[in-house]
Amino acid sequence: MNARRLLAGPLGAILLALVLMAAAMLVAGVSPVDGFAALFAGALGGPNQIAETLVQTTALLFPALGICLAFRAGLFNIGAEGQLLIGGLFAGAVGSHYAMPAIVAFFVLLLCGFVGGGLWGGIAGVMRAKFGANEIISTLMLNFVAVFFASYLVVGPLRSPLATGAETAPLPPSEWLPILIPNSRLSIALLVAIALAILLRFVFSKTVFGYDLRAAGEAPEAARRNGVNMARMNVLAMTLSGAIAGIGGATIVTGVLHRFNTQLSPGYGYTAIAVALVGDLDPLWICVAAFGFGILEAGGLAMQASAQVPKDAIRVIEGLVIVVLAARRFVATQTEKTTA
């Protein structure tokens, strides 16, 4: 990667985000020095702050990896938000209903998230394979159905006398994920996410399935002629993509909230689209991007509280970064053409 490409890519996006952030602070009448000081102190100022940043990183990493897998297969999954929610719902419903020893709970509840998210993603995959339904629209619509489905279940049939509001009963402590940094909310979910990123990188580059998946995304006609069953690949990729986001939902339930709540995600599934793009659809770079967005998410609140810059500025910057990164692909291909 030469300097120009690096600047046009992730590095440029980070620089742009910082400049825009400074502009937003000036608009809000705050000196960027104070604003950034508050942001970084809030995100990285001590063990507790770093732990909270990593909690946000983890929450973004799972859906971003799921989106990455679908993207690589040529499918646009904007339903990570719903898949995450249903994954969390499955884990919360099973976890709060059955008491399990720690080691069993770890696998069973993550599997619940995998199955829940996988089912939700799989619906869109089947709709595309069987009826040719555009997966972008179907995953988007399924996000809303997921919210109403989950809130119906937790206030209705799954209602627990122990619950207050739209949530399940708490999980027994034996089912909670072990904590990495004492007195924080950071659980071993972070390690699971990083392991998953490494696994995905391996699958993409070293396995036949990964090769077929990328072929289906990059050259569908060639893949089909080489014997890749495209309908099957669509269903499989959407299911796995949803399943990965679903595991993320399960870890929020077992690691952070210790119950399922319909408010469990403040839009992780949407921000994760930006994370996947900034990470250039490479699982390891996505880990780095997720940490960057984790800093913004965790530091944003601190910035609002101590420097009076509304935290919503972060959303605007995320949106601009998405747009600019998507536009630079065009600029990059134009440059390649002219220099070739």
Add this chain to the structure above:
Amino acid sequence: MNDAASVVMLIVSLTLIKATPLIYAALAGVISERSGVINIGLEGMMVAGAFTAVAVSGPTGSVVLGIIAGIIAGALFGLFLGILATKFRVDQIVAGTGINLIAIGGAAFALVLVFGQPGASKEVPSLEGASWILIALAFASAAGLHGLLYYTPWGLRVRACGENPHAVAAAGLNPLRTRIIAVTIGGALAGLGGAYLSVGELNLYSDGMVAGRGFIALAAVIFGRWTPFGATGAAIFFGLFEALQFALQRSGIPNEAMQALPYIAALVALAGLTGRVRAPAADGVPY
């Protein structure tokens, strides 16, 4: 008998009120998708319209100026999407997602700066009793868009851009420009829909007030098979269910099922279970 009649009147007027913002946004979706640009950013454009209308109506004291400003704000976001999707060949879904984040975050950010408080604006001059004008205008817009798309040369060009932009270019016309104009008009309509919410139905802006209507409108476009009258019908249908929500809640139908209805209806239509549904051939395909 009088009672029954007044109940029907109430349901009809409530349906019209709930359907109006959906109609504007659904028409916005129709014109932009018929030109070949999928508009995921409808939600953000409605937010921009709703917020700007209040931000202008408050300080100037003129609700008319507020509504015009809301239309312009929506149109600017439409122009932004149009240029990104054509000149820069940005993936339309990515661009729309970005626009939603920018508009929703931007409105919340600007709300604090303009009104000095988070969450909701102060009360501003609104249409009050005159809001029926925007309701009537929604139906007029549907008829107008139908006429524009099917009975004018420019409408033919828009539809051709959505089916086969290369043919449009071969005829010596510029499909990129047509798409940009179509998406900008769409943005203006979505902005008007947002303005109706904030200064027509209510008299303030609050975070989250658009509440996914931009996405329901997308569902209405699909359920209405990409035609102005179809989309309007779907918007009225979804508006009726929103109006009946409180009444039907007592009948034992879960509220959530009613709220999920537009999205499920769109999924069913997408799967082709309600007959042949076909999007414009070049919908979402950059030229």
